[in-house]
Amino acid sequence: MAKPARPPPRRRPPRKRSGAGAARGATLTRRRIAEAALALIDGAGLEQLSMRRLGARLGVEAMAIYHHFRNKAELLDGVLELLLEELEPPTGARGTPLERLRRTFEATRAVAIRHPHAFLLLPTRRFNTDRALEYYERLLALFREAGFDAKLSARFFRLLAGYVTGAGLAEIGSRAQQRDATPSRLERFSDPKRFPLVTSVAPELRVANLDAIFQFGLDVIFAAMADEAGRRP
Amino acid sequence: MAKPARPPPRRRPPRKRSGAGAARGATLTRRRIAEAALALIDGAGLEQLSMRRLGARLGVEAMAIYHHFRNKAELLDGVLELLLEELEPPTGARGTPLERLRRTFEATRAVAIRHPHAFLLLPTRRFNTDRALEYYERLLALFREAGFDAKLSARFFRLLAGYVTGAGLAEIGSRAQQRDATPSRLERFSDPKRFPLVTSVAPELRVANLDAIFQFGLDVIFAAMADEAGRRP
DNA sequence: TCATGAACTTTACGGCGTAAGCCTTACACC
DNA sequence: GGTGTAAGGCTTACGCCGTAAAGTTCATGA
Numbered sequence: 001m002a003k004p005a006r007p008p009p010r011r012r013p014p015r016k017r018s019g020a021g022a023a024r025g026a027t028l029t030r031r032r033i034a035e036a037a038l039a040l041i042d043g044a045g046l047e048q049l050s051m052r053r054l055g056a057r058l059g060v061e062a063m064a065i066y067h068h069f070r071n072k073a074e075l076l077d078g079v080l081e082l083l084l085e086e087l088e089p090p091t092g093a094r095g096t097p098l099e100r101l102r103r104t105f106e107a108t109r110a111v112a113i114r115h116p117h118a119f120l121l122l123p124t125r126r127f128n129t130d131r132a133l134e135y136y137e138r139l140l141a142l143f144r145e146a147g148f149d150a151k152l153s154a155r156f157f158r159l160l161a162g163y164v165t166g167a168g169l170a171e172i173g174s175r176a177q178q179r180d181a182t183p184s185r186l187e188r189f190s191d192p193k194r195f196p197l198v199t200s201v202a203p204e205l206r207v208a209n210l211d212a213i214f215q216f217g218l219d220v221i222f223a224a225m226a227d228e229a230g231r232r233p
Numbered sequence: 234m235a236k237p238a239r240p241p242p243r244r245r246p247p248r249k250r251s252g253a254g255a256a257r258g259a260t261l262t263r264r265r266i267a268e269a270a271l272a273l274i275d276g277a278g279l280e281q282l283s284m285r286r287l288g289a290r291l292g293v294e295a296m297a298i299y300h301h302f303r304n305k306a307e308l309l310d311g312v313l314e315l316l317l318e319e320l321e322p323p324t325g326a327r328g329t330p331l332e333r334l335r336r337t338f339e340a341t342r343a344v345a346i347r348h349p350h351a352f353l354l355l356p357t358r359r360f361n362t363d364r365a366l367e368y369y370e371r372l373l374a375l376f377r378e379a380g381f382d383a384k385l386s387a388r389f390f391r392l393l394a395g396y397v398t399g400a401g402l403a404e405i406g407s408r409a410q411q412r413d414a415t416p417s418r419l420e421r422f423s424d425p426k427r428f429p430l431v432t433s434v435a436p437e438l439r440v441a442n443l444d445a446i447f448q449f450g451l452d453v454i455f456a457a458m459a460d461e462a463g464r465r466p
Numbered sequence: 467t468c469a470t471g472a473a474c475t476t477t478a479c480g481g482c483g484t485a486a487g488c489c490t491t492a493c494a495c496c
Numbered sequence: 497g498g499t500g501t502a503a504g505g506c507t508t509a510c511g512c513c514g515t516a517a518a519g520t521t522c523a524t525g526a
Contacts, residue, residue: 028473050513063515064474072514120357123402126409133428140430153430154437158400159450166399167391169356176359195366197373197386204387217392220457261504283482296484297505305483 028060030068034078041079041118051075080121081131086111088135097145098229102222104139105164109214112168119172123165147229156225163217171210261293263301267311274312274351284308313354314364319344321368330378331462335455337372338397342447345401352405356398380462389458396450404443 036057041049051072055062069075089103112119143153192199205213269290274282284305288295302308322336345352376386425432438446 051515052513061475063476066515067473123399123406124353126406133431136431137428140434144430150433150437154434154442155446155449157434158403158438158446159396159453162398162400162403162450163392163396164399165395165402166356166397167395169398170391170395173356173359195370197377198366198369200383201373201387201390204383205391209387213388213391216388217395220392220454223457224453284484285482294506295482296507299484300504 028058028064028068030078033058033065033068034075034082037075038079038082038115038118042115045117046120076121076125077127077129079118080125080127081129083111083115083118083122084127084131084135086114088138097142098222098225101139101142101146101160101225102218104142105160105218108161108164109168109171112165112172113175116172116175119168123169146225148225152228156221156228160221163221167214167217171214174205174210175207261291261297261301263311266291266298266301267308267315270308271312271315271348271351275348278350279353309354309358310360310362312351313358313360314362316344316348316351316355317360317364317368319347321371330375331455331458334372334375334379334393334458335451337375338393338451341394341397342401342404345398345405346408349405349408352401356402379458381458385461389454389461393454396454400447400450404447407438407443408440 033054037049037054040054040057051062051065054075055065058064065075069078087104087108089100089107091103093100095103111122139157140153143157148156266287270282270287273287273290284295284298287308288298291297298308302311320337320341322333322340324336326333328336344355372390373386376390381389
């Protein structure tokens with residue numbers, strides 16, 4: 001079960017494509033395929049990703065992909081690795097550890113907004129590649145720098161990561177409805193008589209307010225972290 | 234798009250099944266079908282649910298299901314409604330509003346543990362049935378009783394619901410690995426030299442610790458809520 | 467020169483969701 | 497009691513899916 005690290009497809013000079021109008025691009029690589037898959041997911045949704053459709057987009061038969069990925073699951077892991085690259089803010093090392101932690105989790109939310117259909121892969125797929133472990137290692141370094149031991153790191157990590165992924169999924173649902181309107185059909189369909197509280201709270205969840213709502217959650221969590229960190233200088 | 238409320242399948246006395254050994258149970262109903270689907274998901278995973286397999290389980294051809302659900306999506310919504318019933322604690326009205334709120338979100342986590350494969354439906358599918366709105370209405374009543382206006386209700390609601398669903402998904406991943414061991418293959422495969430922090434934090438996430446970790450997150454959030462509620466008596 | 471093997475295609479299989487239509491039965495009504 | 501109607505099921509068929517297996521092409525190293 002240990003994913004035997006597919007023998008690296010030894011680079012070869014690109015090959016002349018023979019098919020008529022098929023010269024859609026350069027040779028296939030894992031990277032190029034994963035990027036096309038992510039583009040397809042972004043454009044049409046996760047469930048629209050099929051090997052045949054992806055092949056067509058790459059100017060290639062579906063089965064060609066199987067020379068680079070063992071199956072669809074491995075392809076999805078490839079897409080996930082692309083998301084992982086976007087999970088950390090580019091502006092690296094400035095600020096206190098807590099500030100940097102906060103920027104990192106803000107970057108996670110940005111991924112949810114940028115790739116609403118692919119974001120689900122993140123909480124859904126087991127993810128223990130080298131690159132993922134490196135990401136976790138850097139993240140935990142920030143917790144340590146902030147003064148947390150293993151136990152508190154684990155606890156605040158789950159709190160933060162849980163909140164960000166859960167709120168990310170919720171936000172994706174909200175944004176999917178209307179560009180700048182209410183977050184769901186609640187407002188349009190619910191009966192204010194039967195659901196007065198729902199009716200009064202729904203407008204608060206307008207897309208325009210989502211930034212502030214998300215930051216409010218981070219405020220609560222990071223206040224607790226600062227508190228805890230200050231307790232053990 | 235307004236889900237035209239399928240003409241209620243007017244109750245008829247059950248009908249004699251004619252097929253040879255097919256008398257697997259009573260007549261089909263929405264409820265019976267949804268329950269079988271949930272059982273199938275619980276046992277074999279979300280992606281193992283197919284109309285044919287579900288039909289077989291019910292002693293019926295796949296297409297029979299389409300007399301009760303318009304399509305698979307509507308069937309999944311039916312499964313979701315079953316989950317919704319488990320989303321609230323049975324012990325209703327005792328304790329302060331904040332205590333009841335906490336019990337409600339603990340019940341949500343319990344659903345994640347009880348139905349690990351179906352839980353994904355919760356953050357994933359739009360959900361505006363009457364029953365869902367009633368659930369939200371009761372939930373928001375607790376926020377109001379605790380003294381929060383619409384704005385703060387919306388903010389704490391997203392914080393709590395986000396945390397619980399995100400942490401729920403993470404826990405499902407953790408528990409899927411081994412019954413009482415480490416939460417992922419991190420420990421078995423990662424190199425302590427390359428990933429020292431991951432190696433030191435991973436044991437904290439053992440299944441035995443997940444209860445405490447989850448409660449820690451709730452502690453942080455509910456402390457902030459108590460604080461905010463106390464500020465405006 | 468030529469065997470090799472990487473990169474891609476062809477063909478085929480079983481399973482999927484579901485549209486369309488058929489058959490059987492139990493009730494409502496006369 | 498006879499009969500039309502529709503609920504509740506079955507059968508068939510279509511176009512999609514993932515992927516196993518085997519075939520084709522061609523740059524390369526021996």
